[in-house]
Amino acid sequence: MKKGPKVAIQGIKACFHEQAAYKFFGQDIQPVECTSFKHTCEVLDKGECDFVVMAIENSIAGSLLPNYTLIREYNFAVVGEVYLPIQLHMMALPGVKFEDIKFATSHPIALRQCVDFLDDYPHIQVIEGSDTAACAKKISDEKLTDTVAIANSLAAELYGLNIIERRIESNKKNYTRFLILKKEKTEEMRDTSKASICFQVGNHVGALSKVLNIFAERNVNLTKIQSMPVLGKRNDYYFYVDVDWKNMEEYDKAVRQALKYTVNFNIMGEYQKNEKV
Known part of the structure; x- marks a missing residue:
């Protein structure tokens, strides 16, 4: 059975980039987990994947400016776009109560999308992480009872966490736009708009x-x-x-x-x- 394309994503299983990849390409893909946006570009540049899915703007946090520079410097071709609604939840190990929380961790862009909620709880120290799903996995792996992750419901389900506060993003019409990148420009796509x-x-x-x-x-x-x-x-x-x-x-x-x-x-x-x- 032929496998689908290899698609580089910034993050691990259950991250928003993986969701965006499935939304654009369908379920028959091979996600390639990467630690940073630059890492996704390196993987594509070396021919170790077929496409990159890269967030470029969020309706609350704004544009991801360094990603524009990456696309230009690597001279990748933009071959598509996908919009993904972003719902962010606060999650912790089973049994952890809100009053136990000392730290909240997530990707910097996700944290910016929840600034109004977090400002109401100044005693909670915000810690930036590499990826929303990776922050959830760390809590699960290290059994952190004083820390919550801010991520999607898939991450909570996959890593066995309880959602203790739902929909904490500042605007409920929150979405992120992702670009689909390919190494070489192709001429066959003329039904473009x-x-x-x-x-x-x-x-x-x-x-x-x-x-x-x-x-x-x-x-x-x-x-x-x-x-x-x-x-x-x-x-x-x-x-x-x-x-x-x-x-x-x-x-x-x-x-x-x-x-x-x-x-x-x-x-x-x-x-x-x-x-x-």
Whole structure:
């Protein structure tokens, strides 16, 4: 029986990246557990997996800025996106009560999504971990009776923990957007409706608006813009832009025109728009 693609995820079994991978590819995949986002890129770069699933933004915590840099530096192709609703629960060993808690541990991005809840309990010390599911596993493995993990219900079930507070995320309409990355760009995907683009513009009045107006004039919709400083160059920025369209020909014309007014223009990926949460 043929196995599905190898997909690198940041985290271990029952983490949100694994959930996102299953949502995008289906159940027939081989998850490759990695300790960091950089690790997932290294695995893909070495050909030890077929795809990477990488979180890029959260509706509460915002963009994961270092991940934009990783995608650009490794020159990976963005071939898809997936949105995952994020429900975060506080979990502990069976028998542990809320008043026993001294420490709460989770991934830094998950902790940022629960800041309103955690601010109400200043006596609980927050400890950043490598991954939501790994924090749950550590409590289970080390029998920590004074520590809770903040993770999803799958982690609680898998690692034998009790959920003592449900849905502690600051906004109940919390979701994370993940990008699907591949090592090489492929030309066969032309039934696309969205793109992730990176470029620089000159440091003068109207330079950026000129480029963005080119897309607007072609009815290409700007869905996101993110700026990142160019390392070591004051006032120079990379602009990461997501656009979608209904007419591929108009998008192609906009890209050709934008090339004249930008530097280091790079289409990181063209893919099918997917906003189902």
